[in-house]
Amino acid sequence: MQALVYTANEQMTFREEPDAQSIGPGEALVQIEAVGICGSDMHAYLGHDPRRVPPLILGHEAAGVVLEGDDAGRRVVLNPLITCGHCDYCLDGRQNLCPERDLIGMYRPGAFAERIAIPRTNLIDIPQGMDAAAAALTEPAATAVHAVNLAGRALAGPVNEAKALVIGGGSVGLFAALALRDQGAAEIMLADTNPLRRDVATRVGTAAVINPVDQPAPKSYFNLVIDAVGGRTSRQAAIAAVTPGGVIMHIGLLDSEEGLDIRRITLQEITLIGTYTYTPVDLRATLAKLHSGAFGSLDWIDQRSLGDGPAAFKELHAGKCAAPKVILRP
Ligand SMILES: [Zn+2]
Numbered sequence: 001m002q003a004l005v006y007t008a009n010e011q012m013t014f015r016e017e018p019d020a021q022s023i024g025p026g027e028a029l030v031q032i033e034a035v036g037i038c039g040s041d042m043h044a045y046l047g048h049d050p051r052r053v054p055p056l057i058l059g060h061e062a063a064g065v066v067l068e069g070d071d072a073g074r075r076v077v078l079n080p081l082i083t084c085g086h087c088d089y090c091l092d093g094r095q096n097l098c099p100e101r102d103l104i105g106m107y108r109p110g111a112f113a114e115r116i117a118i119p120r121t122n123l124i125d126i127p128q129g130m131d132a133a134a135a136a137l138t139e140p141a142a143t144a145v146h147a148v149n150l151a152g153r154a155l156a157g158p159v160n161e162a163k164a165l166v167i168g169g170g171s172v173g174l175f176a177a178l179a180l181r182d183q184g185a186a187e188i189m190l191a192d193t194n195p196l197r198r199d200v201a202t203r204v205g206t207a208a209v210i211n212p213v214d215q216p217a218p219k220s221y222f223n224l225v226i227d228a229v230g231g232r233t234s235r236q237a238a239i240a241a242v243t244p245g246g247v248i249m250h251i252g253l254l255d256s257e258e259g260l261d262i263r264r265i266t267l268q269e270i271t272l273i274g275t276y277t278y279t280p281v282d283l284r285a286t287l288a289k290l291h292s293g294a295f296g297s298l299d300w301i302d303q304r305s306l307g308d309g310p311a312a313f314k315e316l317h318a319g320k321c322a323a324p325k326v327i328l329r330p
């Protein structure tokens with residue numbers, strides 16, 4: 001089969017790979033129809049993720065069709081997070097914290113390929129008539145939905161009374177703004193330094209859009225700040241922008257250090273919550289939301305063939321890609 005393989009730092013190679021083999025018991029072989037490029041794939045491509053060692057087929061935001069067995073013909077979104085199913089976290093519905101969690105495109109082959117083998121329990125049915133590219137947005141959108149839901153439990157008041165700042169206008173940031181709108185947030189601002197991303201966010205129209213370089217977000221103003229970048233500068237901005245007693249949701253994984261004003265966090269009783277991926281329930285709920293139109297038209301996705309993947313990675317790295325999400329179609 002043809003696959004897009006991360007072969008070395010800043011090198012993606014479209015080439016022939018051994019076909020995905022089914023199949024242990026309980027696994028399904030899925031023909032990939034659409035697969036998104038994630039910020040974490042970019043991170044790996046740049047050699048910044050020690051968990052992803054080349055040569056490796058990346059990609060975990062996928063939708064496709066089951067090829068064989070009892071499920072043949074089912075159109076499905078893949079839950080890329082493979083968990084043990086029997087630890088306390090899994091049994092408690094917090095599968096994203098399973099100590100044995102694995103992700104496709106990390107320690108095992110990912111979905112930048114024609115086919116993939118994956119546990120049947122990781123398949124989620126796509127609603128009838130829904131386009132595969134839209135369905136492939138489920139994973140990044142669910143990451144945002146999970147964060148907004150967790151924030152809802154930590155905020156002092158309801159989400160619909162919250163003033164919210166989202167830092168980062170990639171797909172997770174954009175979906176965070178859309179999920180906040182869906183939950184009726186009183187005020188939503190989105191900050192991004194990339195003018196192309198700001199244009200798209202403005203067109204989507206879900207938030208007031210700012211360039212934080214020219215116009216820093218108002219200080220001590222937002223009950224909720226979602227950091228979908230996760231770097232030193234964005235953390236500094238988040239801590240400056242949040243109100244006393246407010247909540248910061250930290251989603252981005254740009255780097256691990258610096259930018260935390262622990263003194264302000266302490267003196268102002270700021271809640272800082274790290275949030276990682278989603279649960280199977282989040283994925284299902286998010287797929288239904290995407291299908292219902294709750295997150296708008298989704299016409300901002302950029303679709304290309306899998307063979308154009310290497311060029312797409314270069315463009316994304318150069319900051320020349322306007323779309324918050326590039327979807328590859330094998
Ligand atoms: Zn992702």
Ligand SMILES: [Zn+2]
Nearest residue numbers: 084087090098
């Ligand atoms: Zn588990």
